[in-house]
Amino acid sequence: MSDQYKFDFKPSFDLAMRGGDWSGDPEVCKVMEICRDLHMLDRTLVSDDYDKALEYLGNVIPMKVHAVESGTEVFTWTIPKKWVVREAYVKDASGEKIADFSRHPLYLASYSAPFTGTLTKEELLQRVNTNPDRPAAIPYAYHYYKADWSFCLPHNAVKNLGGGPFEVVVDTALEPGAMKVGEWVVPGNSPDSILFSAHLCHPGQVNDGLAGVALGLVLMQWLAQQPNLHYTYRLIAHPENIGSLCYFFKNPALIPVIKGAVFLEMVGNKNHFKIQRSRQGDSFVDQFMELAVAEVRKPYGVGPFRKVICNDEININGPGINIPCISLTRWPYPEYHTSDDSPDIISMEMVKETLDVCKRFVEMTESNWRPVRKYTGNLFLSKYDLYEDLNKDDTIEQILLAFEGDKTVLEISRDLGLSFDRTADYARRFHEKGLVDLNYGPGDEQACRCGGLSRTTLNWGRIFHNGDKGSQGEENG
Secondary structure (H helix, E strand, O other), rough: OOOEOOOOOOOOOOOOOOEEEEEOOOOHHHHHHHHHOOOOOOOOEEEEEEHHHHHHHHHOOOEEEEEOOOOOOEEOOOOOOEEEEEEEEOOOOOOOEEEEEOOOHHHOOOOOOOEEEEEEEHHHHOOEEOOOOOOOOOOOOOOOOOOOOOOEEEEEHHHOOOOOOOOEEEEEEEEEEEEEEEEEOOOOOOEEEEEEEOOOOOOOOOOOOOHHHHHHHHHHHHHOOOOOOOOEEEEEEEEOHHHHHHHHOOOOOOOOOOEEEEEEEOOOOOOOEEEEOOOOOHHHHHHHHHHHHHHHHOOOEEOOOOOOOOOOHHHOOOOOOOOOOEEEEEEOOOOOOEOOOOOOOOOOOHHHHHHHHHHHHHHHHHHEEEEEEOOOOOOHHHOOOOOOOOOOOOOHHHHHHHOOOOHHHHHHHHHOOOHHHHHHHHHHHHHHHOOEEEEEOOOOOOOOOOOOOOOOOOOHHEEEEEEEEEEEEEEOO
């Protein structure tokens, strides 16, 4: 791992492509399809459109829905009511709608309270959000925990506003509902789990949230094809911040079972990767993600916990839960929190790269055994077709001394200055010769079946929760 946090390059918002046509890649195309289909839904905290998006995703792969009713106290938070928008617009003096929720959900700030009236230009401007840095775009705003309302307009549109008066209609309501978290599970031989997390909220935007969900879903499809996984892999799609708390509120028994987590955030735009380290800073998820990114795309950035981008890692890796959680992101990007965050800015190559990184992360995680020797004394290497000329390279001698079961493949590779893959290959070869057991942790009696990761026929039955194979259930309250 890097000793220093590094951002020794400028952001590149039009990162040079390295070639390759991904338009025929089924995984990349599926990510793009999901982004296009769910882009314009009003996916706010508790809303009908959020539920529609979750239902759509459940039709791609069966899932379990964890629902927490409005008003429920979730740790220190209270689940909000469902926000319903019947109609919302601003009309100028000529009768033209200069803002219309039915055209784009960002025109109305999320969770705006109801209002109907006629305003002067000065009064209206007090209720309008703009982004001068993106003058042609509609910005994103919200009033989650304050009874207020506002509209969002392109900065250029505000500069060209007439003198008024303006007719304003905000026909909204708050109703009882439930915050929902979708969960997909690919079971492994062990209940020990790796969690992928992404948020599904942020209406009318794609890279911020939705792209991570879409990519995570395709990753779960790939995982379902892999035989003999040791770890169980979980993906959750949820409203930002409070949604991940709902997941652990409903599933406290999973906290000690989940060994590491990856937050997928803003992964489709043309920019370099950045890795935000976990609170622990040196967990296996930190180390394997940096190794994976380094193989796929350089340069890349690494930053400390909560210093690159702030999202649900504060819950997953926060007080009382504290699962090591890194974030994988391509932050920043200039379209952030505006209507310009559309499918148009999602790069097929960036999607492909991110999928490759996540797959490589999984492959290394699955190969991070604790090799336990079954031999005594100096090993007769030639007998097992393992002989290497020690005068040229004494690595294998160092390896056979290292397989005592007290260190992982990653730790051994660091100690000996070897690549992770070379060390894992030695462990695999020794295992195939019956010379070592491949366990996964101190006292782990469940030895690796060591089938390796390979593509097989897709098996949807492997994606389930709590034994409910191939179904979509909902858990309320």
